[in-house]
Amino acid sequence: MLKVFQGWVQRYFSDEEAVVLAVVLALGFAIIITFGGKLAPLLTGVVLAYLLQGLVTRLQRWHLPHWMAVWLVFLVFLGALAALLGVVLPLVWRQMLNLFNEAPRMIGEWQAQLMHLPELYPSIVSETQIERLIASVNGEVGEFGQWVLSQSLSSLPFIVTMLVYLVLVPILVFFFLKDSQQLTDWLVRHLPRERRLMKLVWLEMNEQIGNYIRGKATEILIVGAVTYICFAILGVNYAALLAVLVGLSVLVPYIGATVATIPVAMIGLFQWGLSNEFMVLMVVYGVIQMLDGNVLVPILFSEAVNLHPVAIIAAVLIFGGLWGFWGVFFAIPLATLFKAVLYAWPRGLEAASDGAAHSDTVVVVDP
Structure with a gap:
């Protein structure tokens, strides 16, 4: 067993570069797992910049200067963000509130339909089974309602967090797009030459x-x-x-x-x-x-x-x-x-x- 393990280590970790790669991957995962919540705006900015970098590169291929390509893509990003916040989210929010308001009536109709099943299929479904099912669903709905209430009571920290995101993330996206080459060069300088x-x-x-x-x-x-x-x-x-x-x-x-x-x-x-x-x-x-x-x-x-x-x-x-x-x-x-x-x-x-x-x-x- 020891020889097998030594052979495995010799095969995969005999090269110094392999050890460095393993350390880099382990360190990256450890940082994300440990500080992922605190670094969430930064990671979100990285993801969005990575999404938009392709547009910047394409505009540069059309012989636009880097700064102009960055500003055009960033303005498009701000326009899409404004549309999302001003049109899509309010519409979805209103429909979600309407759904919550309609939920009791919908659940009542569903229960009424279920109560007819024992009459239609007496050999398959009994009235006791339907009552247990309804009681179980009502319990789950009650727990979900309590969760929604608790979330609404703690909505102030959520609002503050969203405001922080709305301010920080666009700024980070802009600088990631603008200084992508400098940031990449800085990162490369700290990696091994081989x-x-x-x-x-x-x-x-x-x-x-x-x-x-x-x-x-x-x-x-x-x-x-x-x-x-x-x-x-x-x-x-x-x-x-x-x-x-x-x-x-x-x-x-x-x-x-x-x-x-x-x-x-x-x-x-x-x-x-x-x-x-x-x-x-x-x-x-x-x-x-x-x-x-x-x-x-x-x-x-x-x-x-x-x-x-x-x-x-x-x-x-x-x-x-x-x-x-x-x-x-x-x-x-x-x-x-x-x-x-x-x-x-x-x-x-x-x-x-x-x-x-x-x-x-x-x-x-x-x-």
Whole structure:
């Protein structure tokens, strides 16, 4: 057993660069886990700047000066942020309040429908089972109401936090875009001079993470907008709220679409019952999901992230449990990073050793 462990250490950690890479990765994860909450505005600024950097680079390819490209992209970002805060969020907030106000009536209708089941199917469902189910649901609803009340009572710190985000994050995004090269040079100066393995991992990850983050943000916007337009045309109640839920559901492959189907179906049932309108709603929702998975995703994600579905679900559970929303958002890039390190590590070390051996051979033969 000891020989096996020594062989494993010799293979993966015999190179000094491999040890440095392991320390850098461990230190990065430790900082995020320990100080992630305090560094949240900084990390949010990094993510948004990474999203916008592609636009800056494209404008520079069109021969615009760097400062002009940065200012144009930053103004577009401020316009999108203003639209989000001034139009989308108030609409979603109003519909959420309406949903909470309508919830007691909707629950009452649902309970009335359930009480008819023992009459229709006496051999399958008993009245006692229905009463227990209703009591259990009422208990869960009561606990949820208490949670909402406690959150509303503690809303002042939340408002202060949001104000801090609204001030700090745009400033950080601007400076990350403006001084990206200086910041990168500063970071590189503190890395070892020999970093072949780091370059292998970074080159593989930079393209995949950039493609994933920008593609996923675009997918959220497109799916949310198309869902809202379709639901508004159909006259679905709480169309904006459902569109936000459906848009965010694309963050979690396989699971998100299934979970988002539940509120869409429930709202449709409470509004129309099992009518033709409800069937049309579910067909339209199914078409949106089908086009997203079979048309939009292949177009946006030109560099496919080749991960097994089990690995994706495991990554969502692990990183979502550690970092909440951002953990879910970055679950696939982090899993891809882990995979890239596993694949590049032995390959990078073997390439380095092969290069050293080739160099030795040349020195001997050259005289």
